[in-house]
Amino acid sequence: MSGVNRIPGGLLVDAARPVRFTFEGRAYDGLAGDTIASALAANDVRVLSRSFKYHRPRGIHSMAAWDANALVQLPGEPNVPAERTPIVPGLAVRGQNYRGSLAHDRDAWLGRFARFMPVGFYYRAFFKPHGAWQRFWEPRVRALAGLGAVALDAPHGHFDKVHNFCDVAVIGGGRAGLSAALAAAGAGDQVLLVDHNPVLGGALNYGRAAVERAATHAERDRLVGAVGGVRRITVMTGAVANGYFADHWLAIIQGSRLHRVRAGRVVLATGAIEQPAVFRGNDIPGVMLGSAAQRLIRLYGVRPGRTAVVVAGTDDGYGVALDLLDAGATVSAIVELRPEPSRDPRAVAAAGRNIRIVNDASIIAAEAVDGHLAAIAIRRQGDNTRHGEAIVCDLAAVSVGRLPAYQLALQAGGRLDYDDARAHFSIAGLPPGVTLAGWTAGEDIGANHPWPIYPHPDGKAFVDFDEDLQIDDIENAVAEGYREIELVKRFSTVGMGPSQGRHSALTAARLVAKETGRRVGDVGVTTARPPVVGEKLGVLAGRGFDPERKTAMHHRHLEAGAQMMTAGAWWRPAYYGVLAHRADAIAREVRAVRTAVGMIDVSTLGGLEIRGPDAAEFMNRMYTFTYTKQAVNRLRYVLMVNESGAIIDDGVACRFGDDHFYVTTTTTGSDRVYQTMLWWNAKWRLDVDIANATAAFAGVNIAGPRARDVLAPLVEGCGVDAGAFPYLGAFEARIAGIPARFLRVGFVGELGFEVHVPASQGEALWDALMDTGRGAGLVPFGVEAQRVLRLEKGHIIVGQDTDAMTTPEEADMLWAIAAKKPFFIGKRALVIRDKHLSRRKLVGFAVAGAPPLQESNLVLKGGNAVGFVTSVAWSPTLNRTIGLAYAAREDAAPDRSLVIRLDDGRDVRATVVKLPFYDPDAARQAL
């Protein structure tokens, strides 16, 4: 037997398949298809959690997971909606937000101190005495805060993402959604039909719109059957449309997968959300929405209570009463809140079944015993007694009206208008391509009870269950001066919990309207933003993409023991050796380059092909230097500044023909430089073609006095001696059978050749060079050694030694500016900036010893920061610490003294040194 309250006929459950699970350590039997909440209800377990602030016992309210009343804890997962989560064999469920046990929560005393915690009390409490917050209150509040518990060792779930496409997305698979899907498919559209529930049908599955069910069931069967037979309709059940975004983009979550759907148009048939009545004790387990009782009966085969009172503010209450009778419950009374008796056929049928109907009544309070409902006290019209009449019951089913499910519509730009006559909101102002259907559109939705709100002098009439806010709290917020609903929301937190206003927005609007003497429509509700229901961070993380770029020689670096580092998306070798001996490895590589020969992978540096009759003119405009007269088979430095005159990139330009320049960029700049060039030429329309060949070329730089020994045996079609291949030469030839471009550059200040080959042959090139170079002592060197080597030559690294403001003048690079050119990007700004030189200059410096200097350490003068260190390193070649720094302009002369503040607060003295530190005659690279 799967629960004392089990009755036959649950649409979703299989009576032949019991499922055993535990709640709070006790075992219970449910059925396959039960949710945690329905299985517990079948077993007469009423209390599922403790409320957020007052720790009041809470249970099923909507049976649709619209609020926080039925959030439970699973191992490794908090805040699980019990009303939507299926039970599986062995599932261990616990309640949340209690100390001790769910039944005897030791923090329930908080509820008795409610009057010390009025709305917004935390804005005024905990300030005094000074220090009391940190020492006393904060630890206690932290311990109390939050609902569920996060298990840090919970196993990782598997989440995924996928794109979906459709002509029409229909959100909601009730009568209106099914009809809309069929109509669209009939017109030839590809339709995606999405429903939150495990089966289609919506309220057709559990509502009682008529006295007899047969017609409703027939309609459901017809529509669901028709949809199943149409191939153009794709059905997603157990799926929630959680957000509407621009141009009909929907976030739909099904299980642990996020569907990112692009729809041609969207139909919102999301139904309506039944509203609570507000009276003292309306949160007691046993008080639930009429539709919740019907869901339990129809979907899960559970009798929601033994002795019921139906609170009817609308005609739907009578359908609920009939359902309760049919489920075997006693209906002690239908409390009709409206002045006139209902003439609806269901009301007639209820009367015909001898249910007592109390017309024109109001609610005084619900009473609890042991945490669940025991009686409802009502007042009939004309009854002036203090306590009214108490009706014994263990279930109060409330039907006072519905609110269209407006969340997605408002996300799409719609707004809510209020109809005073029917006491409900309607949605208007939707953009083209978004339409409403069914209850969401206000069709057949019936009138709401205009004021199902019954204040009580002893309070506890809840407006927002999630936030434990009572009628007093909303009224007090207005009394504090917060008259606008946006302010009431933020001051009181109404609507900010998991229910996001589903059950509180209408009541809050009504109360604020009354307190401020305005119409409900003028007060309105706060807007709705995604997500509609809570979504797991895992779903958002999902399948993530983190591109990495590797050079052709990547694996050879790993095999040679390189420590790799990232440069943008690229991996580059930092140095070859173990972490513990990093400094030694770098020093060894530097010495190898200075005394013998080393090889570094430079594939990541950009390679742009600038080709066409206007190539030289284009180069002249993009860069500061001049290229018109650059000879073929020669290379020149390129320096790029932006329109403000700040340095943004550098490299070299090789001229391989009158109309052909091959230009390198910095590693992280290549994409940006390419995009910038295209943008400028979109305006200039010079006859030039710009192509990004960065990935196409793998490249190495072979540097050191023995560089020729490595290359000569392998190079074909070109000599490598000084006569055939002078410094700054650039040739196309072959190496080890591979077509190659050769460049003589001087970045590290030794005899150096760069070799660029097609990427697919890069590893073969590396292998050939390492093999041939063995005899000459060739070792690979990494980025760290290269940074030391170039620093010894005083060469800047753009982005490290330059910042967003650095002009060529500040970096002593006026030599790279061809002042006679009529135009280059940034020239006009540099003319302006030359009239107001900055207060700083980039200088070289040296310090005695090896103090722990870091990049960004400040340069001080007279107690003020006048600059900062941009590069600093121990130089094995010079046997001292050297660096580059911005210093005060008046200190930018050799032998001047600088004060640099270390991280630990000490100051060190540095001496300005004329650049370069090493080989000032530049003889080594021109060998």
Next chain:
Amino acid sequence: MTTIQPSAYRIRSPVYRRLEAAGAVFAAVGEAVVAANFGDRAGETRTARTLGVVDLSCLPRIGFKGRGAVEWLTAQHVGMPDTPNRAAPQADGARAVRLSASEVLILPDRAGRSGLAADLEGAWQRETLQPRGYLLMRADTHAWFCVTGTAAPAFFAKLCAVDLRADRFGRNAVAQTILAQVGAIIVRGDVGPAPAFDVLADWAAADYLLPVLIDAMAEFGGRLIGLDALAALVADGGT
């Protein structure tokens, strides 16, 4: 008979180590080395109908771009699509993929038998007439993976925001978009009865992209397959 090892050749696929680790048996196609199979020809051919991926990165290909490129190619009797983002099959099985008003990519047939790319490159180098566009080293700017099978559109939907469903993205359609966060050119062709999608993406990101593709395929039972499986499909389907 010596086994073919990629590291004995100059031209190496950016993902050859992953192919080796998966048990590839390599074959030489001209100067290129391709994975012919992974030791299970029959199974790979079956898989190719549902979902498989082949590495074709070493097959020769070339691009032409800029003023005069399209006109010069047309003068070389290359069949040219009228509009960008379409491919035009050539007589020898190669394809001319038009990427913009003035940019074309020449892809060989998937067995690598077409010499069109090399012929056009040679003719372009010898040509003196201007303008005739400029060459692009498409065998080294991009890696080439071919994804085949009926589940391919559903698989791509996990990685790509463009609608590649069969009725929306037909034969010879081209999409230039972002796939798993890297830029990619996707060309729809067919291999016998199976749909096939040629993916060209950044050469340097190939070693990142291939495992991403294989992981996303797992849900559909997809896997790495060899060139032999493609050939078997073509033999079945007659294209």
Next chain:
Amino acid sequence: MKLLRCPLNGPRNISEFVCWGEVADQPDPATADDLAWTDYLYFSNNTAGVVFEWWCHTPTSYWFIAERHTVSDDVIRTYTMDEFRAIRRDGR
């Protein structure tokens, strides 16, 4: 997620594009005074209305112009560079 119609590639998610801001006519650097040049570099109209903007489709590095209403975020039309030059010639 907004859709933008690229003149080369058709409608694509906005995540495939970057925007480089409003089209602004550069004054002649040879004749503009310092104030005019500084104004061109650093001040924009911040128009609440229809503007022309530079957009780039990043996978293809294709630059084009979008005509967009900055308040409604409605993209009225996109233009190839040739089309844009034509309407500029026509005085728009």
